[in-house]
Amino acid sequence: MVVLLAGCASSGVRNPSGVPVTEMRPDERGFVAGTGIESQDLVAVTDKMARSIIGIPEIANAPGKPSVILYPVENNTRFPIQKDIFLSRIRAELNSKAQGRVMFLIRGAGAQADPRMAALERERELKATGQVTSDPAKDTPGVTQFKGADYILTGKLEGLPHRTSQGISDYVLYTFQLIDVRTSVIVWEDKAEIKKQGLEDAAYR
């Protein structure tokens, strides 16, 4: 009886002693899961895209270092996401694995502007007016310019959700493109598809 009553003290409390922090690989499916866009999807998709971009002739056989700007992906799914994270990871993967064969530029305008752009513009203005310089040979007053881009890297996420009494299913199509800014030609495009489905506990149906 005493044992039973003592047991009541923590009744209804899930994991009363807590759950130790579990370190996981970002490409591993955790025990907190839904049908939405998760870290393992991000890793799988961006790894595939980075590998795919490195191999194209426009990058692999380019005479110099092609410069690329990132344009935010369009989210056309039902999942609100932090959109920059896809391109940030592709950029990091390319910088890490392409051995300097491609370089990225900070860019953007209007609502899509990179917040660092304002600081860069201010610095360029100071150099252009001769107020500051880091290298007098390069910082010629009046001619200091930002580097122009050769390509734009962007993408789109599209989704197809379905929900019935049998459960919920979400298909997400990830497409990324590299666009030549001089010709508007899409020089590279690749896709990844992920479909997930699940059925919730009956208490929530």
Add this chain to the structure above:
Amino acid sequence: MVTVTRTRFLLAAAVALLALTGCETTQGRANWPRTGDPLLDGQTAIAQGPPRDRVLWQYRTAATALRRGELAEARRLLDDALLTIGGVVVNDRGARQARSMFHAESKKTFHGEPYERVMAYYYRGILYWMDGELDNARACFRSAQLQDSDTERKEYAADYVLLDYLDGLASMKLGGDGSDAFKRAEAEARLYRPLPGDAQANVLVFAEFGNGPSKLATGEYAEQLRFHPGTSVYRAVMLRVTNIVVRLDPFDDLNFQATTRGGRVMDHILGNKAVFKSTTDAVGTVGLIGGLALASRKDTREAGLGLAAAGLLSKIISAATTPAADTRCWDNLPAFLSFSAFRLPPGQYGATVEFLDGAGSPSTVTKPVTINVSDANRDTVIFISDKNN
């Protein structure tokens, strides 16, 4: 001797069960300090209240924060709530308990009924639109619509007019084709036929008014979840800014949405619990009466006591069975959702908002609103509510 031992065992088991059922209320007492300010009280409830009610308080407090213009707080609360309701719940202890005979449905972590989950996504979508993230706003409106897609009768599935309309408008503004979404909105329209979307409209007004539905439990053991429609003295909103007069009629009625979802799987489980409770109670009554009758005779006393103890045990099991439906409710929702979009050149404008009753007459409630059109790259989003909390 064996019979006496068994009888004692049954009585001891009955007492133990009684003790265990007492545990039901060890968690979840709303005993945190109250100030009367719904925002502060909500924040305290989230921090100190039962974890299973956390999402409920996040919903309520986020609505209050949004109405007060405390947008960062509303964002934070809704993001956390959506993390909980956005997952697929499996192998969850609270959910398992809610399905079990001896725990109430309210043991589960609150996610809310579809109309409540819809509103969490809807409010978050408005906040994304305020931040200029139209595609994430659209994602929220789509997720909201999906919450309403598993209705018992298919004609009521995913039938929020405003959600489809906003999906279409966001798509159009993003350079896409919103025509399918607009067509769906038109087809679903019951209260008001929305105007065609204008991609150049840069001032968006979201309005809400009236009181949303509340929940009640009916049936012999309160096992049937029902909705009590809220009331609204207002039927529309009139917004006046410069020489523009905009009437906002209701696109959607939350009372209608709550009552057209149909039966839940959980209702079936609660029905089974009610039958079990009723049966064990009847068996207990028969056992007790029969047992006591037998116990009054010397030659059948021991058998009678055993039967009475079994009857008592059955009664206790019946008493411990909890088929009551979960009536926790997002209680500060509106009845009607409305929207309008129009064009204004850059500048700061003083506007007035009047709530109109069913006859179209303005009420005595007039609210001043400042519309600041400053960012050419971002829509100016105004949120109007007849509630202050």
